[in-house]
Amino acid sequence: MSTHVRHAEISALISAAQARYVREIDDGDCTAWPSFFVDDCFYTITSADNYAQNFEAGLVWLDSKDMLRDRILSLLEANVYERHSYRHLIGQPFVGEVDGDEVDSETAFMVARITREGPTDLFASGRYIDRYRVIAGEAKIVSRTVVLDSNRIDTLLGFPL
Amino acid sequence: MERRKLFQGETWNYLCLEAELPSAGDFVAVHVGETPVIVTRDHDGEIYAFENRCSHRGSLLALEDRGNVKDFTCVYHAWTHNLQGDLVGIAFKDGIGGKGGMEKSFCMNSVGPRKLRVANVEGLIFGSFDEDVDDIEDYLGEEVLGRIRRVLQGRKVVVLGRFTQVLPNNWKLYVENTKDSYHASILHTFFTTFELNRLSQKGGIIVSPNGGCHVSYSEIDQAAEAEKAANNIYSEQKIRSQSDLELADKSLLGNFKEFDDDITLQILTVFPGFVLQQIQNSIAVRQVLPKGTDKMHLKWTYIGFEGDTAQQRRARHKLSNLIGPGGYVSMEDGCIGGFVRRGTEGASDTNAVLEMGGREIEGGDDRITEASIRGFWSEYRMRMGI
Numbered sequence: 001m002s003t004h005v006r007h008a009e010i011s012a013l014i015s016a017a018q019a020r021y022v023r024e025i026d027d028g029d030c031t032a033w034p035s036f037f038v039d040d041c042f043y044t045i046t047s048a049d050n051y052a053q054n055f056e057a058g059l060v061w062l063d064s065k066d067m068l069r070d071r072i073l074s075l076l077e078a079n080v081y082e083r084h085s086y087r088h089l090i091g092q093p094f095v096g097e098v099d100g101d102e103v104d105s106e107t108a109f110m111v112a113r114i115t116r117e118g119p120t121d122l123f124a125s126g127r128y129i130d131r132y133r134v135i136a137g138e139a140k141i142v143s144r145t146v147v148l149d150s151n152r153i154d155t156l157l158g159f160p161l
Numbered sequence: 162m163e164r165r166k167l168f169q170g171e172t173w174n175y176l177c178l179e180a181e182l183p184s185a186g187d188f189v190a191v192h193v194g195e196t197p198v199i200v201t202r203d204h205d206g207e208i209y210a211f212e213n214r215c216s217h218r219g220s221l222l223a224l225e226d227r228g229n230v231k232d233f234t235c236v237y238h239a240w241t242h243n244l245q246g247d248l249v250g251i252a253f254k255d256g257i258g259g260k261g262g263m264e265k266s267f268c269m270n271s272v273g274p275r276k277l278r279v280a281n282v283e284g285l286i287f288g289s290f291d292e293d294v295d296d297i298e299d300y301l302g303e304e305v306l307g308r309i310r311r312v313l314q315g316r317k318v319v320v321l322g323r324f325t326q327v328l329p330n331n332w333k334l335y336v337e338n339t340k341d342s343y344h345a346s347i348l349h350t351f352f353t354t355f356e357l358n359r360l361s362q363k364g365g366i367i368v369s370p371n372g373g374c375h376v377s378y379s380e381i382d383q384a385a386e387a388e389k390a391a392n393n394i395y396s397e398q399k400i401r402s403q404s405d406l407e408l409a410d411k412s413l414l415g416n417f418k419e420f421d422d423d424i425t426l427q428i429l430t431v432f433p434g435f436v437l438q439q440i441q442n443s444i445a446v447r448q449v450l451p452k453g454t455d456k457m458h459l460k461w462t463y464i465g466f467e468g469d470t471a472q473q474r475r476a477r478h479k480l481s482n483l484i485g486p487g488g489y490v491s492m493e494d495g496c497i498g499g500f501v502r503r504g505t506e507g508a509s510d511t512n513a514v515l516e517m518g519g520r521e522i523e524g525g526d527d528r529i530t531e532a533s534i535r536g537f538w539s540e541y542r543m544r545m546g547i
């Protein structure tokens with residue numbers, strides 16, 4: 001297969017995976033969120049400023065699929081917060097050069113948040129900086145760094161971005 | 162009122178970490194209350210702080226959050242200030258061709274941004290607009306000072322990340338929350354749900370002489386732990402069977418021995434708006450900044466220390482999942498201020514009940530008390546003259 005065709009194919013797999021990903025968070029119950037990742041994955045949320053300065057700390061900092069599962073379990077069973085939901089809008093992924101089974105990709109996003117009594121607010125914008133691995137015809141996230149454009153984040157970062 | 166009597170009055174306000182100003186010419190732009198302030202390190206090695214306001218018409222002098230400069234030249238009309246905040250140059254001061262320019266009698270020393278008195282406590286930089294403020298050691302009191310030293314231990318601080326959380330409530334509601342040790346085991350259900358909390362914990366509260374600063378802490382009671390291990394294997398199993406929820410990856414809470422005592426949690430506040438947090442190995446400073454009457458910013462700086470191993474760093478990052486805007490145990494603290502604000506709407510002529518643990522503002526060795534909140538209000542009223 002030519003590298004060109006392979007690149008187009010992987011890009012399509014990533015787009016499809018991301019479409020399912022945001023649907024799971026916005027319209028599902030988030031429980032399938034970890035299934036978009038490989039087992040030894042990494043997921044963090046940071047800001048553009050921290051990212052530029054190479055600060056490693058994150059607002060969320062998880063380095064295994066089990067930790068992703070725990071995050072959802074805690075949200076559903078333990079944490080106390082105001083009922084809310086998200087609506088993600090994501091751009092076309094920019095897909096880098098294919099490296100064996102793996103590829104880097106970057107996707108812009110905007111997330112609106114809808115709280116119980118409140119209006120629909122623009123909650124966050126930013127980009128996903130990802131590493132994907134193709135496993136059995138599916139693109140799985142090896143590492144996702146959610147880089148928020150603003151350094152300010154409203155209280156209640158509940159569901160994953 | 163608060164601006165003048167509190168933030169610009171006889172109080173010490175946290176500005177930044179000394180570690181953020183390693184070299185001459187370094188600056189950070191911060192706030193004291195709502196007033197913009199610049200903190201610098203000059204060539205004499207000293208740290209200075211002054212209002213971020215041009216002597217001329219008041220434009221901001223620093224337009225970035227941090228950086229390294231040789232002076233502060235205003236972009237509006239190029240008036241120049243040195244690293245200590247003195248006005249040292251005025252563009253076209255003598256006019257052009259004998260026309261225009263400043264009055265001959267004009268004295269550059271007569272104008273200028275207000276300067277702050279600066280104090281360095283273990284690498285935490287505090288500033289006060291009032292020259293006559295008590296020395297910071299007296300302001301904090303012996304015990305609170307000791308508890309700052311306990312966490313920092315003279316080590317070199319490394320910044321691991323900075324985040325600003327926007328909260329929908331008056332700044333004082335957040336300050337009350339940090340001093341409210343009564344809510345901790347009730348509102349935050351992460352530990353109880355996953356049965357991660359130790360029943361065998363002791364702890365207490367320290368309130369500074371004026372009431373405004375406090376420390377609340379909990380520690381492992383080694384004696385109780387040993388007893389439990391010795392004769393309680395059976396009932397432990399019973400406890401476990403009560404819930405089928407368990408964390409799949411407990412490395413989230415993996416900690417390492419960092420202090421030579423058994424204190425696993427210590428929250429320390431300095432009046433009016435500073436918090437130093439140690440939750441196991443997650444260490445952070447927080448700064449409470451008012452933004453109008455019903456909004457505030459909470460600036461978090463997550464810290465580690467030079468000499469941390471990669472593993473220790475990793476443990477700090479993982480434990481940080483407990484805190485911040487989406488933290489397992491502080492997600493709730495962010496929301497609760499908004500709940501109280503909305504709940505108290507239309508009830509301004511009613512009082513809250515703050516009588517847990519009596520009516521005094523003394524500390525003690527239990528945490529079911531509102532002593533430090535009473536302390537905050539007592540100092541607040543004193544400083545506001547009400």
Ligand code: FES
Nearest residue numbers: 215217218235238
């Ligand atoms: S306002 Fe700064 S020089 Fe004019």
Ligand SMILES: [Fe+2]
Nearest residue numbers: 345349490494
């Ligand atoms: Fe809390």
